[in-house]
Amino acid sequence: MCQSYRKPCACGQHTAELFFGKMVLDEAAVRGVYCPECSSTVDLDARSMVEDNGWLLDLDVEVLEAFAPRMDMTPDSVTAEKVFDEDYVTWVGFSPEDNVQRSRERAEIEKRTAGDVKSHFEALKRWALEREKRFYDEGWRKALRKKAAYGG
Ligand SMILES: [Zn+2]
Secondary structure, eight states, X not given: OOOEEEEEOTTSSOEEEEEOGGGOOOGGGEEEEEOTTTGGGSOOOTTTEEEETTEEEEEOHHHHHHHGXXXXXXXXXXXXXXXXXXXXXXXXXXXXXXXHHHHHHHHHHHHHTTTOHHHHHHHHHHHXXXXXXXXXXXXXXXXXXXXXXXXX
């Protein structure tokens, strides 16, 4: 079960897929999304925005403040960064377009290893490890956080 919310970025070239964890917030909390191409056109607001690898997610501070108690935060300490890092509003997967990218890569592996169960399984396993490392190397927040949770 994964209820996702697809939000095109300001320039319309990309679409971020968002997920609202722990069933507290919904799309009313999202003011806008900026891809690396259009994020340079806006001024970074440290309170309402969270930056992730060139992408910006802009949240509605009034909504965050209203829901702060349900997120174990106080209205004056809540920030988009905290909300994102606690998964109340986050990407589906490791990056805004991870979900789409993942399906495409998976389909490619299936095509390449069709009819060979063992190599299909091996390829999927290798791919899962490699892509996690790739997101980590690229510096995506969720991949870095996951690594930190392992103590690595
Ligand atoms: Zn854009």
